[in-house]
Structures are given as C-alpha cells and as structure tokens.
Amino acid sequence: MHSEPLELRVIAESEIDQIFQLDEITFSSEPVPPEVQAIERGLLELDRSVGVFDGGTLAGVGLVQTLQMAVPGGLAPLAAVALIGVLPTHRRRGVMSSMIRHQLHSWHESGREAIAGLTASESPIYGRFGYGLASMETVFTVPRHRAGLRPVPGARDVALRLAPTSDPDCRRTCEEIYARRVGKRAGMLMRTEGWANAYSADPESWRGGKSALRTLLAERDGRAVGYARYRTSSTFDDSGVAAGGVFVGELHADDIAAYAALTGYLVDIDLTASTTFYRQTLDSPLAHLLTDLRAANVHVRDSLYLRLVDVDRALTARTYSTPIDVVIELTDELCPWNAGRWRLRGDEKTASCERTESAADLALDVRELASVYLGGTTLAGLAQTALVTELHPGAVAQASRAFSTDLEPWLPFGI
Ligand SMILES: CC(C)(COP(=O)(O)OP(=O)(O)OC[C@H]1O[C@@H](n2cnc3c(N)ncnc32)[C@H](O)[C@@H]1OP(=O)(O)O)[C@@H](O)C(=O)NCCC(=O)NCCS
Numbered sequence: 001m002h003s004e005p006l007e008l009r010v011i012a013e014s015e016i017d018q019i020f021q022l023d024e025i026t027f028s029s030e031p032v033p034p035e036v037q038a039i040e041r042g043l044l045e046l047d048r049s050v051g052v053f054d055g056g057t058l059a060g061v062g063l064v065q066t067l068q069m070a071v072p073g074g075l076a077p078l079a080a081v082a083l084i085g086v087l088p089t090h091r092r093r094g095v096m097s098s099m100i101r102h103q104l105h106s107w108h109e110s111g112r113e114a115i116a117g118l119t120a121s122e123s124p125i126y127g128r129f130g131y132g133l134a135s136m137e138t139v140f141t142v143p144r145h146r147a148g149l150r151p152v153p154g155a156r157d158v159a160l161r162l163a164p165t166s167d168p169d170c171r172r173t174c175e176e177i178y179a180r181r182v183g184k185r186a187g188m189l190m191r192t193e194g195w196a197n198a199y200s201a202d203p204e205s206w207r208g209g210k211s212a213l214r215t216l217l218a219e220r221d222g223r224a225v226g227y228a229r230y231r232t233s234s235t236f237d238d239s240g241v242a243a244g245g246v247f248v249g250e251l252h253a254d255d256i257a258a259y260a261a262l263t264g265y266l267v268d269i270d271l272t273a274s275t276t277f278y279r280q281t282l283d284s285p286l287a288h289l290l291t292d293l294r295a296a297n298v299h300v301r302d303s304l305y306l307r308l309v310d311v312d313r314a315l316t317a318r319t320y321s322t323p324i325d326v327v328i329e330l331t332d333e334l335c336p337w338n339a340g341r342w343r344l345r346g347d348e349k350t351a352s353c354e355r356t357e358s359a360a361d362l363a364l365d366v367r368e369l370a371s372v373y374l375g376g377t378t379l380a381g382l383a384q385t386a387l388v389t390e391l392h393p394g395a396v397a398q399a400s401r402a403f404s405t406d407l408e409p410w411l412p413f414g415i
Contacts, residue, residue, distance in 0.1 A: 004055055006095065008102055011051040011058065016041070018058035019049075019083075026085035027121075035203045042194035043082065050099045052086075059090040062099035065415065068190040069117065070183045072375055072405050073319030073348070078189065079107055079309070080415040081118035100129045104335055107309045114313035115373070117306050119414055130307050130334055132370030133377065135187045135409040137303035140286055141276045146295035147267035150288075154257030158218050158225070160265055165215040165229065171200040173224045174215065174250075181252045185281070186318075186374040187304055187409035199229070199250070199413065209233065210247060216265060218258040226253025228262045232272060246275040250412070251286075259285050279303075281408040304411040306370040311338045312353040314373065320346040321375070324402035326395055329360035330369065338366055346402065361395035364388045375405030 011019065020032045020040075032040070045065055052060035062084050069078040081103070086095045107113055117134075120126055163170040175196045182188045191199070202213040210231040218226035229250040237243045246269050253259035263286060267275045277286055282300060290296060308314040311330060325345045332338035343356040362379075368387050371377040379400035382388045390396045 006059065006090075006098075007053045008098060009051060009053065011046055011049040011061065013046060015051070015058060016044070016046070018051075019044075019061055019063075022058055022061050022085050022087060023083065025087060030205065033203060033205050035201075036205060039194075039198050039201050039203070042197050043192075050102055052090075052095050052099060054090065057087075060086040060095035060099055062096075062103060064103065064116075065192070065194075066113075067192065067415070069115070070186050070188040071115075071318040071373075072186050072321070074317070075183070075190070076115055076314075076317040077113045079103070079113035079116040080189070081116060082415055084118075096125075097129075101334060104129070104307070104309055108335065108337060111310075114308065114310040114317060115306055116309055117304055117415065119303060119411070120305055123302050126305050126307075127367055130332060130366045130370065131305040132307075132367040132373075133302050133304075134306040134371055134374045135304040135376050135411050136282065136300050137278075137411065138280045138282045138284070138287075139276060139278055139297075139299045139301075140280055140284075140290075141274050141297040141299075142267050142290065143274050143295055144267060144269075144272060146292045147275065148291035149260060149264055149267070150291055152257055152260035152289070154255075155260040155264065158220055158258050158261035160261060161217045161219060163215045163217050165200055165202055165213045170215055170217070171196060173217065174200070174227045174229070174252075177224060177227055177252050177254065178250075180254060185407050185410040186405055187376075187411050189411070189413065189415065191413070195413065207231065213249075216262060218253060218262050220258065225255060226251075226258035226262050228252075228266060230266060232269060234271060242271040242273060244272040246272050248275060248277045249279070251277065251280075252412075256285060260289060263289060279412050279414075281410045283408050304374075304409070306373055308338065308366055308370050308373065309335065311342060311366065311369065315342075315344055315353040316346075316351045318373070319348055319351060320402040321348065321404055321406075322398075322401045323347045324399055326361045326399050327356055327358050328369070329363040329391070330366055331364075332366040335366070359391070361390075361392035362388060362399060363391055372400075372403045374409035375403055376409040378404055 050062035063082040065080040216228045230248045234244045383396045
C-alpha cells in the first residue's frame with residue numbers, strides 16, 4: 001500500500017532517465033537505445049512536463065510539445081501531447097486523470113494554446129477528457145502487379161534521384177518541401193528542428209528488420225519539387241518468388257506531376273510484391289490515381305484527437321467555409337470555463353465567439369466540437385447519432401457546412 005501522497009510536478013533534468021525507463025515499462029518495449037534517447041531529448045520540453053512522483057520514483061509522465069497546426073484559414077498554436085504513461089504499479093488510481101486535468105487547467109490559466117492534440121495508443125482513452133476524433137488516417141497497401149496509375153501530364157519530365165537521408169542538404173531540401181505543404185490541409189503540423197531531426201534519423205532499432213531509410217527526391221529543372229522516405233524488405237516465398245515490401249513513411253510534392261512520378265517509382269521496385277503507404281487520407285491523390293483501387297488493401301483508423309482548451313479562442317482561430325451565426329449550448333465537465341452558451345459568427349475571412357443569453361440553436365459536448373473543428377467529421381454526421389442536438393431547425397445544416405472543409409484534415413507525422 002502507498003502511504004505517501006503522490007506529488008505532481010515538473011520533471012527535472014536529473015530525472016530524464018526515469019522518463020525513458022517509464023516509457024520502456026509502460027509501452028513494453030526494449031530499453032531505449034542511446035541514439036534514440038538523443039533524438040527524443042531533442043523533442044523534450046522539460047519545463048512543460050508533468051511528472052507524478054511516488055517518493056523519488058516517477059510513476060506517471062505527461063509530455064507536451066509546442067507546435068503550430070494548420071487550421072482552416074491559417075495556423076494555430078497546438079499543445080501536442082507527446083507521451084502519457086503510468087507505471088503498471090500505479091494504474092487506475094487516477095494518475096493519468098490528474099495529469100490531464102493539470103495540463104488543461106495550466107494551459108487555460110497561462111493563456112497559451114487554445115487547442116491541444118494527441119494520437120492515442122488506444123482509441124477509448126481520451127474521449128472522457130473532451131478529446132474528440134478530428135482526423136482519420138488511411139493506410140493503402142498496393143499489390144505491385146495491379147498498381148497501375150492514371151497518366152498525369154508532366155510526370156515523365158520529373159527526374160528522380162536517391163539522396164543520402166542523413167545528409168544535411170538532403171534533410172533541408174525535404175523540410176523545405178514539407179513546409180510548403182503545411183496549410184494545404186488542416187491538421188498538418190509545422191515541423192520543429194527536433195522533428196526534422198527525428199524524421200531523417202535512422203537508428204537500427206527503428207528498422208524492424210527492414211532496409212535503411214531511403215530518400216527519393218523528385219526534381220524539375222534542377223529544383224527539388226517532391227520527396228518520399230521509404231524502406232524495403234527483402235523476402236522470398238517457398239517457391240523463390242520475391243515477396244518483399246516497400247514501406248512509405250512520407251510522400252510530399254509541390255505538384256501532382258512530381259507526386260505521380262514518385263508514386264510510380266514506389267509501386268514498382270524490383271523484388272517487391274507490394275507497397276504500403278502509411279498515414280494517408282482517404283481522399284489522397286493516391287486514391288484517385290490508382291486504376292485498380294479494389295486491388296489495394298485500404299485500412300482506415302483514428303488519427304488526431306483534439307481538445308479545445310478555450311473554445312472561444314479556438315473557434316476564432318479558424319475561418320468558416322460559409323457564413324455561420326449560431327448559438328451553441330456547450331457542456332464541458334473538465335473545463336467549466338467552456339460550458340454554457342456561446343454565439344459563434346464567422347465566414348471565410350473572420351470569426352467571433354462571445355458569451356450570450358440568447359436561445360441556443362445547437363447543443364453538444366466539447367468533445368464533439370473538437371471532432372468537427374478541422375472539418376473532417378461533420379456536425380450533420382454527428383447529429384445522426386444524437387451527439388449533437390438541433391434546437392433550431394436548420395442550425396445543424398448551416399453549421400455543418402460552415403465547419404466543413406473541401407479536403408480531409410491530415411496529420412502526416414506522428415506526435
Ligand atoms: C493508459 C494509462 C496512461 C492510464 O493511466 P491511469 O493512471 O491508469 O488512468 P486513470 O486511473 O486516470 O484512468 C481514468 C479513467 O480512464 C480509464 N482508462 C484508463 N486507461 C484506459 C484504457 N487503456 N482504455 C480504456 N479506458 C482506460 C480508466 O478505467 C478510468 O476510468 P473511470 O474513470 O471510469 O474509472 C496507463 O494505463 C498506461 O500508461 N498505459 C500504457 C501506455 C499507454 O497506453 N499510454 C497512453 C499513450 S497515448
């Protein structure tokens with residue numbers, strides 16, 4: 001039995017090793033190798049960490065990173081929750097709950113990010129804290145012998161070149177291309193130096209029996225206009241037929257010709273049988289270019305969960321596809337400053353959100369508002385399930401159109 005009260009506080013520099021130990025135990029992984037520790041240290045923001053200590057033992061950890069996320073109409077600061085873990089000896093005693101409550105309250109009190117985001121190790125964990133599912137991710141596995149692509153003008157004019165992944169010039173080139181893509185879809189995150197480093201790193205323990213991380217550059221007139229990062233595996237079945245795979249972690253291009261040229265290469269690598277494209281959207285160009293979509297294995301799963309820390313600041317950080325003027329009755333058990341009635345007005349250029357006494361048009365929980373925030377999930381879709389209540393006829397349709405975006409939101413790299 002534990003007699004000492006647990007202490008919640010920032011984790012000190014001298015206690016960083018305990019984070020790695022807790023990470024290893026809670027995620028049942030191998031000890032974090034030194035080269036991976038070095039990468040992860042580059043992502044650590046200790047002054048924003050939450051540790052729950054039992055005496056000198058770190059029993060729970062909550063890490064956060066300061067990022068920028070594309071939202072409809074611009075960029076918004078995002079508190080990206082990077083690691084939540086609780087020792088098995090201390091689970092189901094409210095340790096995670098206390099850390100999440102602390103995070104939300106401190107972000108509100110400091111007036112920093114109005115939006116928090118995370119990806120979940122298991123889907124059911126975060127809804128109870130008001131995190132709503134804001135984007136999905138699609139994994140396409142395309143069999144090589146049925147990987148035809150529709151022709152794209154200009155694709156043949158794109159030159160492809162393998163470049164050394166760890167080379168600083170190669171890394172810079174990829175980052176510049178990636179940065180030009182942020183904002184093309186809501187949900188995309190600006191990459192910090194630490195993340196750029198993590199994405200070009202290739203420690204042995206991340207290979208999982210596959211090849212080194214390869215970088216393929218697409219160039220036109222000597223200028224880089226796209227890149228892909230991928231690994232391959234080399235296996236043969238009992239008959240000696242090549243059964244290896246291509247595993248694409250990143251694919252970004254300035255234009256569709258470069259995208260098609262990269263994709264054409266990736267689906268037709270010798271001695272492989274299939275190509276898997278991770279972290280795509282169901283409406284990605286890939287889905288439209290494949291001539292035999294049915295031959296592909298398409299798997300859709302939950303991706304980015306968002307939490308609106310301060311609804312008024314969050315709702316005014318984005319713009320709206322069509323004019324909106326609605327009164328929302330909001331419930332928010334964990335962050336009572338959000339609960340109550342808000343009047344949201346906005347259009348393609350601007351938005352305002354103020355307290356009001358007027359009659360409500362819509363009633364919903366903050367979790368559902370987070371789900372529709374990036375425009376992927378629709379209010380009309382949620383209204384089918386009674387998670388959104390229409391109190392004024394037509395309000396769901398008006399608000400649903402205004403919140404929606406033309407393209408699915410996308411989180412192309414893991415936080
Ligand atoms: C998930 C984890 C952080 C939960 O920590 P914890 O301190 O046990 O959580 P709490 O005691 O605060 O639980 C709060 C509520 O969430 C529920 N919950 C916790 N983990 C859950 C899970 N994996 N799935 C579903 N519900 C879960 C609890 O049952 C509890 O529900 P209740 O309030 O109805 O009783 C911890 O079990 C862990 O570290 N797991 C392994 C690593 C991991 O998956 N981390 C999450 C990374 S995104």
